[in-house]
Amino acid sequence: MAMKISDEKFFERVDKGVNNTFMRNAVVSAQERMQGKRLAAAEELGNWEEWRKLGEEIRTHTLQNLDYYLEQLSENVKKRGGHVFFASTKEEANEYITKVAKEKQAKKVVKSKSMVTEEIHLNSALEKAGCEVIETDLGEYILQLDDHDPPSHIVVPALHKNKEQIRDTFKEKRGYDKSEIPEELALFAREQLRQEFLSADLGITGCNFAVAESGSISLVTNEGNAGLVTALPKTQITVMGMERIVPTWEELDILVSLLCRSSVGQKLTSYITGLTGPKDEDDVDGPEEFHLVIVDNGRSNILGTEFQSALHCIRCAACVNVCPVYRHIGGHSYGSIYAGPIGAVLTPLLGGYEDYKELPYASSLCAACTDACPVKIPLHELLIKHRRKIVEDEKKSPFGEKLAMKGYQLAASSPSIYKAGTKSASSVMAPFTQSNSIQKGPGPMKPWTDVRDFPAPNKERFRDWYKKREKGGE
Amino acid sequence: MNGGNLEMKVSLFITCLADVFYSNVGKHTVELLEKLGCVVDFPEQQTCCGQPAFNSGYHKETKEVAKHMIRTFENSDYVVGPSGSCVAMLREYGHLFENEPEWKEKAEKLAKKSFELTQFIVEVLKIENVNASIPACATYHKSCHMTRLLGVKNAPGKLLDNVEGLDVKPLPNSHDCCGFGGTFSVKMVPISEQMVDEKVKHIEETGAEVLIGADCGCLMNIGGRINRKGKPIKVMHIAEVLNSEVK
Numbered sequence: 105m106a107m108k109i110s111d112e113k114f115f116e117r118v119d120k121g122v123n124n125t126f127m128r129n130a131v132v133s134a135q136e137r138m139q140g141k142r143l144a145a146a147e148e149l150g151n152w153e154e155w156r157k158l159g160e161e162i163r164t165h166t167l168q169n170l171d172y173y174l175e176q177l178s179e180n181v182k183k184r185g186g187h188v189f190f191a192s193t194k195e196e197a198n199e200y201i202t203k204v205a206k207e208k209q210a211k212k213v214v215k216s217k218s219m220v221t222e223e224i225h226l227n228s229a230l231e232k233a234g235c236e237v238i239e240t241d242l243g244e245y246i247l248q249l250d251d252h253d254p255p256s257h258i259v260v261p262a263l264h265k266n267k268e269q270i271r272d273t274f275k276e277k278r279g280y281d282k283s284e285i286p287e288e289l290a291l292f293a294r295e296q297l298r299q300e301f302l303s304a305d306l307g308i309t310g311c312n313f314a315v316a317e318s319g320s321i322s323l324v325t326n327e328g329n330a331g332l333v334t335a336l337p338k339t340q341i342t343v344m345g346m347e348r349i350v351p352t353w354e355e356l357d358i359l360v361s362l363l364c365r366s367s368v369g370q371k372l373t374s375y376i377t378g379l380t381g382p383k384d385e386d387d388v389d390g391p392e393e394f395h396l397v398i399v400d401n402g403r404s405n406i407l408g409t410e411f412q413s414a415l416h417c418i419r420c421a422a423c424v425n426v427c428p429v430y431r432h433i434g435g436h437s438y439g440s441i442y443a444g445p446i447g448a449v450l451t452p453l454l455g456g457y458e459d460y461k462e463l464p465y466a467s468s469l470c471a472a473c474t475d476a477c478p479v480k481i482p483l484h485e486l487l488i489k490h491r492r493k494i495v496e497d498e499k500k501s502p503f504g505e506k507l508a509m510k511g512y513q514l515a516a517s518s519p520s521i522y523k524a525g526t527k528s529a530s531s532v533m534a535p536f537t538q539s540n541s542i543q544k545g546p547g548p549m550k551p552w553t554d555v556r557d558f559p560a561p562n563k564e565r566f567r568d569w570y571k572k573r574e575k576g577g578e
Numbered sequence: 579m580n581g582g583n584l585e586m587k588v589s590l591f592i593t594c595l596a597d598v599f600y601s602n603v604g605k606h607t608v609e610l611l612e613k614l615g616c617v618v619d620f621p622e623q624q625t626c627c628g629q630p631a632f633n634s635g636y637h638k639e640t641k642e643v644a645k646h647m648i649r650t651f652e653n654s655d656y657v658v659g660p661s662g663s664c665v666a667m668l669r670e671y672g673h674l675f676e677n678e679p680e681w682k683e684k685a686e687k688l689a690k691k692s693f694e695l696t697q698f699i700v701e702v703l704k705i706e707n708v709n710a711s712i713p714a715c716a717t718y719h720k721s722c723h724m725t726r727l728l729g730v731k732n733a734p735g736k737l738l739d740n741v742e743g744l745d746v747k748p749l750p751n752s753h754d755c756c757g758f759g760g761t762f763s764v765k766m767v768p769i770s771e772q773m774v775d776e777k778v779k780h781i782e783e784t785g786a787e788v789l790i791g792a793d794c795g796c797l798m799n800i801g802g803r804i805n806r807k808g809k810p811i812k813v814m815h816i817a818e819v820l821n822s823e824v825k
Contacts, residue, residue, distance in 0.1 A: 118768055428755045432772035466766060468759025468773070469633055470722035491635030501635070509631050513639035516594075516625040517646040526598045541805060551764040555771045556802030559599045566597045566604035570620045 107223050107440040107455050109254035114439065114462040121433035127256075127264040131434055134263050138425040141369020142476070149365060159362045160480040162355045163416035166347075170407065173316040173349050174398065180319025184381030186394040190346075194224035194401050201226060201308070201341055202233040204395055208339050210235055210305035216323065216330035217241035218310025219258055219419060220345045220399055222441045223454070226308070227252075238300045240329040242293055246270050249277045256435025256443060259367050259421040264434055297329070307337035307391065311344035312419075313359060314396070317352045320380040321396065324363060326373045334379055340391035342379075346398050347415040359418055362478040367420035402454040410489050414449050416479045421446075423473035423483055429466055438463060445473035445483045452490060457498060464490035508548070529561035586616040586703065589651055591659035591668070591692070594626035595794040603794060606817040607660045607695055613821070614703055623650045627667040633760050637674060644671045648684050656702065657692040660817050661793045662724020668692045669728070694724060695817060696792060700733035711742035712822040716788035716814075717749045717781055719756060721796045734792050734816055741819060747784035751776070758799035774803045781811060792816040 110117055121127065146152040166173060178188045191197035205213065213235045215221065227237045227248075239248040243262035247253045250273045255261030262270070267284040274280035274292060282288045312324045321342050323330040334340055350356045364370045383390030406415055424430050424444030435443035440451040440460065448463040464487045473483040495501045515521045536542045537560040545553035552558055588611055596603040611618050628643035648671065651657045659665045669692055671685035699705050718738060724730050738746050757763065757773025764770075777800055781789055789804070789811055791797040801813035 115768070118766075122768055122772055426753075428757070428773050428776075429766075429769055431754075432769055432776075465762070466769065468722075468755045468757060468762040468766075468770070470755035470759065471726040472722070472753065472755065475726050488633060488635065491633070492637050493635070495635035496637065505634070509634065509636040509639050512626075512631055513636070513642050516628060516631075517642040519623040519625060519646075522625040526594070529598055541802075543806075548764070551767045552802070554767060555806065556774065556799065557805040558802060559798060561598050562601045564601060566592050566601035567620070567622055569601055569605060570608070571622075 107442060107451060108459060109436065109441060110439045112439075114437075114466075117437040117439055118433050121437040124264075124434065126266055126269065127434045128432065130264055130266050131431055134260065135425050135431055138369060142366055142422055142425065143369075145365035145369040145371065148371070149361070155358070155362060156478055156480050158358055159418075159478050160416070162350065162359060163418070163479045164413075166349060166351060166355070167407070167412060167415050170347065170349070173351055174346065176316040177314050177319055177349060178396075178398075180316070181381060181394075181396050182319075184319050184394075186319065186381040186396055188396045188398065190398050190400070192400045192404075194399070197224050197343065197397055197399050197401070198226055198229035200397060201343070201395075202229055202235075204339065204341060205230060205233060205235055205306055208305060208393075210339070212300065212304045213237045213306045213308055214240050214300055214304040214333050214337065215244070215308045216310065216325065216333040217244055217261070218308070218343055219255075219441060220310055220348075220401075221308065221343050222255060223345075224343075224399060224401060226343070235306075238297070238304070240297050240300065240333060241325070242290065242327055242329075245293055245297065246273060249273050254436065255441055257421060257424060258419050258442065258444075258446075259424075264436065301332045301336050304333075304337045305339070307333040307340045309333055309340065309342045311342050311348055312363065313356055314344055314349045315351075315353055315356055315378070316349055318380055320378050322356060322360070323375070323377040323379070324360060324373050325375045325377070326368070326370075328375050331375055331377055334377065334391065335389040338391060339393045339395070340379075340382075341395040341397060343397045343399060346400050346403050347417075359479075363418050363420050366422040366476070366478040406453050411449070411453055411486060413481050414446070414453060414486060416481050417446050417450070418479060419446075420478060422476040422478060423481075426472040426476045427467075428470065428472065429468065433466075438466070445487075446481070449481075449483055449486045449490070457494060457500065461494065461500065464494065504548075523567070526561075526565055530563045533561055587655045588616045588618050588698075589654035589657050590618055590620045591624060591627075591651070591657050591664070592620065593659055593661045593664045593794065595798065596660055599798065600794050600815065603660050603815040603817050606815070606821040607658075610695075610708065610817055610821040611658065614699065614705060614708065616703075619654075621650050621654065627664040628671075629664065629667040630760055632667065632670070632674075641674050644674055644685065645681065647671075648681070648688050651688055651692075652684070654691065656698065657688065658695055658698045659692070660695045660815060661795070662694040662697075662721050662728045662730055663793050663795055665692050665694045665697075666723045666727040694728055694730055694733075694792065696733040696737055696820075697728065697730045699820075700736055706736045707740035708737060708820050710740075710820045710822050711744075711824045712819055713743035713824060714788045715745045715747065715786050716790050716819075717747045717784040717786035718752075718816075719749060719777070719781075719789060719791040719796055719800065720752055721791060721793035722755050724792055737820055738790065738816070741822075743824065744819070746790075747786050750780045750783055752780075754780075756796045756800050758795050760795065763799055770799075774799055778803055778807065778809065782809065786811070788812045788814055790814050790816055790819055
């Protein structure tokens, strides 16, 4: 599976996550900073709920008419002299991109940040084809230097690292000899990367949104690296997930505003670039050749299903930044490049339940994600839909659980069984009860009592008290 | 007390947790509603809201439970429960019956008349001061389902603000889940443990001697961890606080 970042089992990854103090401190402080900035940016815009509704409408409409807009996008890119390739699988995408690289005899490739190229493992395909690939987003650059450490956050890929760790990586891999002060680290990376931009043969970018009406692509960054990736190399390839599209510039305006505010709490990021095809004769910079690779890789299987709204995601990571589960286990525990609530929804859809069966359950369904999503994806409801699918369609729930749920149904829909069961609860649990609580519960209660006390059932249930009271006994 | 309104007939939806483990919460709820001028009845055929099955993906099973609960409360004017999460589940039933219009209609009727206790007091009875008094320094845990699914954000705070002698300290990171999440708490123990520990840490930071909550699930989780760690913090359901009187 292409998104997979670990062969360890889910609970092994979680164990590593909760015991990684560096990572956890970094995540907690980042979450708190970003939550605060997001709320302030939403407040500043005003009528936030109306904007969210508009965002939802735009995404719903676009996805419902995706075939139309993709066709329009493709026609317009071609009209402007660009090439378009529809890749139904990651293999097809990688094959096309490496073919272009070979034709151009590209030795050095510079990339700006792109989750979809992570998803299809483009870097290793290019490296196999003999190219040197340089990530130019600062976070991605750090991870690439650090022996290809996978991203742990869809917007801030190196979120799990602190500045001391970054200093050490620069020192070890690039002979850096200065301090861990962020400005010094960034300046060093900038100097290193500038040379790479100037000598690159091929530039590869992701795509925040493609604009169907003009055949343009847009890139939203804070570092300006995407500007150099698209200005200097002679050939540019832009890779986009097939759902990353808006009908017109008007919708782009709205979604970019929602994206910047939800993602990093900014009105706009430092650079928002719109690019349309290869450069014109009188342009001073830009690629001579432009390719747009539109990647399906499992997305069309989601269309028309109860999970379609997962494709509305604009990759802002607001859900990740409010998630208490992500807060404690970090991005790598999800085992996928897509972490957090949207990752728990999307990863099993793209990668299957076999590898990711725990993810839909790695949520307390607190709905903080659903509340934060700027395009109103009902994330916690989608997690429940996954669970339903695993139980009812895939029939993959554990036998003991099935039995327990059958028993639960019987009891909860039949008052006589329910009443008999709850009446006996107190005496059944009596052997395990000490001073009104249960510290070592039997069987299915054990996981609970491993970390917390369980209350002893009351000898007199509420309904017993009520009955007595009605009869005038109290 | 409710401005001379006609008598409100309220059916208590006790919730299974309060019925079996926290019967006091039920008693306080009945007494409080009666104090506020309601006539309370208890349809004794009621069981559980179905949430354990629903959230685990067992929707066929949930439907049977939902039908039973819909029947049980069919003749009630209002259904009021001391738990936002369970009431949110009652309001969710309609989604289970997308292809059964008859049941869907009944489910929607139940949804419209179902309220969480503090929501009912503030939004329906229009009362913000229940004349309670309790000398205590407390903090309040706002439950996720109550605030986000049911949308009850201010009612508990308004009522608590008017309790005489009660000092409610703001809880840091109050928006974070306590880590209960029903079956999540037993399926994902290592994660749930971290979440409840952080919650307990924040509660301690307030210096409060009492933790107040409006949902027995959250209180069972946080209280269970507080007990296990031997922390000197008392856990109270909001019904008990609102029904307190110091003479």
